[in-house]
Amino acid sequence: MKIKVENKKLEDIKSDLEIIFVINKNFAHTFIKDKDTLEMMNFKGENEEIAYLPEGKKIYVGLNLLEYEYISDAVASAARKAASTNAKNLKIAVCFDDMKMGAKAFVNGFILGLYKFDKYKTKKTERELKNIFISTQAYSDKTIEAKELQSAIDEAMIIAKAVNFTRDIVNSMPDEVTPVRLAEIASQVAKENNLECKIHDEKYIQKNKMNAFYSVAKASAHPPRLIHLSYSSKKPKIKIALVGKGLTYDSGGLSLKPGSSMTTMKSDKSGASAVLGIIKAVSELKLDIELHAIAGAAENMVAGNAYKPDDILVSKSGKTIEVKNTDAEGRLVLADCLAYAQELKPDYIVDIATLTGACVVALGEYTSGIMGHNQELKNAMLLSAKNSGELASALEFNKYLKKLLKSEVADISNISSSRYGGAITAALFLSEFIEEEYKDKWLHLDIAGPAYVEQEWGCNPFGAGGAGVRMVVEWLKNL
Numbered sequence: 001m002k003i004k005v006e007n008k009k010l011e012d013i014k015s016d017l018e019i020i021f022v023i024n025k026n027f028a029h030t031f032i033k034d035k036d037t038l039e040m041m042n043f044k045g046e047n048e049e050i051a052y053l054p055e056g057k058k059i060y061v062g063l064n065l066l067e068y069e070y071i072s073d074a075v076a077s078a079a080r081k082a083a084s085t086n087a088k089n090l091k092i093a094v095c096f097d098d099m100k101m102g103a104k105a106f107v108n109g110f111i112l113g114l115y116k117f118d119k120y121k122t123k124k125t126e127r128e129l130k131n132i133f134i135s136t137q138a139y140s141d142k143t144i145e146a147k148e149l150q151s152a153i154d155e156a157m158i159i160a161k162a163v164n165f166t167r168d169i170v171n172s173m174p175d176e177v178t179p180v181r182l183a184e185i186a187s188q189v190a191k192e193n194n195l196e197c198k199i200h201d202e203k204y205i206q207k208n209k210m211n212a213f214y215s216v217a218k219a220s221a222h223p224p225r226l227i228h229l230s231y232s233s234k235k236p237k238i239k240i241a242l243v244g245k246g247l248t249y250d251s252g253g254l255s256l257k258p259g260s261s262m263t264t265m266k267s268d269k270s271g272a273s274a275v276l277g278i279i280k281a282v283s284e285l286k287l288d289i290e291l292h293a294i295a296g297a298a299e300n301m302v303a304g305n306a307y308k309p310d311d312i313l314v315s316k317s318g319k320t321i322e323v324k325n326t327d328a329e330g331r332l333v334l335a336d337c338l339a340y341a342q343e344l345k346p347d348y349i350v351d352i353a354t355l356t357g358a359c360v361v362a363l364g365e366y367t368s369g370i371m372g373h374n375q376e377l378k379n380a381m382l383l384s385a386k387n388s389g390e391l392a393s394a395l396e397f398n399k400y401l402k403k404l405l406k407s408e409v410a411d412i413s414n415i416s417s418s419r420y421g422g423a424i425t426a427a428l429f430l431s432e433f434i435e436e437e438y439k440d441k442w443l444h445l446d447i448a449g450p451a452y453v454e455q456e457w458g459c460n461p462f463g464a465g466g467a468g469v470r471m472v473v474e475w476l477k478n479l
């Protein structure tokens with residue numbers, strides 16, 4: 001699908017369908033030529049509400065607030081209607097004060113909203129929109145630079161496609177995307193984008209004393225991989241390391257999950273999939289930074305050699321960990337991957353993980369949790385989430401919660417002694433593996449909610465949302 005800015009009047013653009021916004025339920029606008037029909041159809045102009053007029057070849061859509069997520073969700077709603085017809089070409093008038101914001105919202109509505117995962121369906125969706133034309137001359141009172149608008153659209157397109165790339169990996173079934181396959185996908189990304197690529201196997205992981213990581217992986221028939229891609233501009237102004245949780249399946253291990261909680265656990269590789277999407281977008285955007293995408297890929301399974309509650313693991317950092325629950329495995333993999341990331345001496349480290357069900361309980365399934373010791377860094381990421389169309393909220397640390405990770409027999413326990421505040425105690429566990437000089441340079445994103453939702457919401461389809469990609473790319477753009 002192409003989104004093209006046309007420096008033409010709307011009536012001079014040929015198309016099969018036109019999308020018209022009804023802004024703030026105002027039916028008096030000159031663009032709205034079917035007021036009577038809309039009223040007869042009982043169209044109220046509520047946000048995302050659609051009225052399809054096949055004879056007039058028009059789709060009216062309600063838009064109640066000229067804000068990012070309202071625009072993108074209204075566009076997604078109209079786009080889905082348009083895609084259910086045989087229309088190939090669409091036209092649309094733009095009308096936003098902040099054109100860049102509008103452009104991003106448009107692209108998200110179309111590219112993210114129309115995403116379909118039909119890899120395992122024998123019948124594929126055939127209908128496809130080919131061209132979306134955006135008229136810059138629809139509003140006589142506004143001058144819109146066509147070139148500027150097109151470049152904002154092209155940039156948003158790169159990011160939206162990276163989100164869909166991430167969604168594709170996450171949605172793929174666990175028997176297909178094993179740690180080895182995830183590493184192959186990563187090396188493919190590296191090849192296509194001219195990135196440096198290191199794939200470390202289970203021997204490397206053991207040899208380098210990443211025993212927490214290895215313990216999680218060892219009961220699986222599919223060996224683990226430590227994935228490390230890097231990108232750099234010629235003279236990068238800053239060096240960033242991203243660390244993604246890549247559990248290609250999380251059965252819970254011996255602390256086995258109940259059946260109903262096990263479904264969707266193919267999505268436990270969402271953090272790793274996000275860091276791959278992010279580095280792909282960053283290299284296509286040619287950002288002036290050095291970026292490392294590190295992913296700990298493993299499968300948490302059950303077998304005679306599985307790691308057990310009561311085991312004590314020596315992590316790469318040397319700290320010992322008492323295992324009290326094998327389902328709190330992500331933090332074990334991340335502990336060693338964070339140690340690996342710190343050895344690269346980056347300016348900032350951001351980890352992205354579907355770490356806790358508690359984060360979903362705390363914030364709801366549409367919002368990511370942002371945690372860390374540096375208030376400024378957290379605020380910057382919160383703003384990036386907002387400006388890129390993702391929902392995020394900060395969860396604050398405190399010293400009392402930290403005490404709940406005490407172990408009688410090792411340096412730290414892998415779970416808290418209380419069932420409350422689980423998203424924060426998981427982050428505080430990770431913090432124990434961040435060296436003092438890195439405490440203020442580290443941020444943890446718990447994407448357990450929005451990484452995978454079993455119903456459509458806004459411009460997200462059923463399944464993988466690609467959480468983290470847009471907000472982190474936005475943050476990297478502004479460094």
Ligand code: BES
Pocket residue numbers: 250268325327328329330354355356357358360415416422448449
């Ligand atoms: N992968 C899960 C977290 C998760 C839950 C992600 C639901 C997405 C949706 C993680 O490994 C896990 O199982 N965490 C446990 C931690 C507990 C044992 C302390 C949890 O959240 O229940």
Ligand code: ZN
Pocket residue numbers: 250252326327328329330
């Ligand atoms: Zn788990």
Ligand code: ZN
Pocket residue numbers: 247250268327329330354355
């Ligand atoms: Zn997990």
